[in-house]
Amino acid sequence: MMDSTPNVTLNASFPITTTTTTAVPSTFIQLNSREPTTKDAELTPNFDEIIKDTGNEQQQDPEKQLQKILDCVLPPRRIEEGGQFFVQRASPTPTTRLDLIALQEKFEAILANARAKPFGICPIRRRIYDDLFDELIRQVTVSCAERGLLLLRVRDEIRLTLLAYQGVLESAIAYGIRKAVAVERHQTNAIVERDAEKQKNVQLNAKIEQLNKQIATERLVKEEEVKLLERSMRDENERLLESNRTLKMHLQSIIQMDQQNGPQPSEIND
Template sequence: HRRSVYGNVNPALYFFFFESARPLRVSPQQLVDSGPVPPPPKPKSPSAEATRQQNEEILNVILPPREWTEGNQLWMQQVSSAPCTRADVINLEEELDKKIQQRQARVTGVCPIRRELYSQCFDELIRQVTINCAERGLLLLRVRDETQMTIAAYRTLYESSVAFGLRKALQAEEGKTETEKQILDLESEVRDLKKQLNEQKAKTESIEKREAEKRLLEEKKHLEAIHLLKRTNEQLKVVFSNNNILRQKSFSD
């Protein structure tokens, strides 16, 4: 997994656009001359050679070479700098469809596999464009990096929103438990208050009944006393009347 100033490059991308690997360093026992030395390549014009080297340097910056060790050899695999043709673009499209079908990427919705394959395809298009025009390739690289940064920002925002939602759900669940406990306590308090209310009502009814009976008894006694006083009054009136009659007779005699 290599990193450049332009961002990360996934090793899974390399099936599209890397050329064959070649040894970068060999062990001493493998330095024996095993055949005739091939003739040097034909010299190229300085401007074409400089352009080619510049394109290779830009390609190595955009897509850094792979390095690994096998046995005593250090191998390096660089991005191919061979110019592309129309057939290469058609093969790229066919390879993309083939990989999508092989890895069973989803056609719609969010699919990391489909995203990875299309990112690889876009990197291959950047490689092809960079070979013909380095400036256009660098501009496409900026577009790719900006798109990846935007997707990463959306992913971070989504993950933070999910975490925020989970925290709120947990807080709501905790608040629900506390609320349910408070409801049970209040219901218990209501039952106790109702019990006290019924007891007070029973006491009130008992007191009212006792006072009513007491009042009836007092009224009965009061009526009896009135009747007694009236009867006494009548008797006194009779006695007083008799006394007056006797007095009048005594005066007349």
């Protein structure tokens, strides 16, 4: 069994980053009993103050120092019940092998009950793993504060990386949506232009059909006029021929009469 109050010392030169974690998730993390607090009480200590306190080892309480570090690593959770406020902090109690086995079984059970996807993007699985990682950071911090702070930096870096990937994904999705909207708009404009061209084509075809009918009608009219003109000219030609024959016969009859009525040669000699 590990000592429940290990000696905690922090080097002032040890690199520390402030975590952006909000409340302590209660899925896996071992918590202390509730403590009364006020609504405006400051729950999360400052890392700089903890480093200053480590310089005076005579006034340093290892258990309180460890609790302050845990409060920085895993911010306490404020609870309100019946108008009263309570605070629940991460437990500084070390973890045994049996606790780890129980934690693994609980982890597998929660994954199964939450129906988390085994592959791909799954917010449920990510939240469960985040809670488990926070409990592991708590366990490591209890044993070695510096190692726990390093794991805290690893966790924050992973979260920043995930946020960066999420930003890239959101940008890609936004770009895809913009392109889809642009394509849809262009497609809509193309459809409108196509419909306008179709309507114009229909109008032109109707005009062509109308002109063809007009040409056919005018052709019939002109053909009828030509036929009437040919008939008129043929009748006029026949009339002229008949008149010519009549005049020719009349002329011949006149000539014959003149020949018959002309003077005899003997009469001319006398």
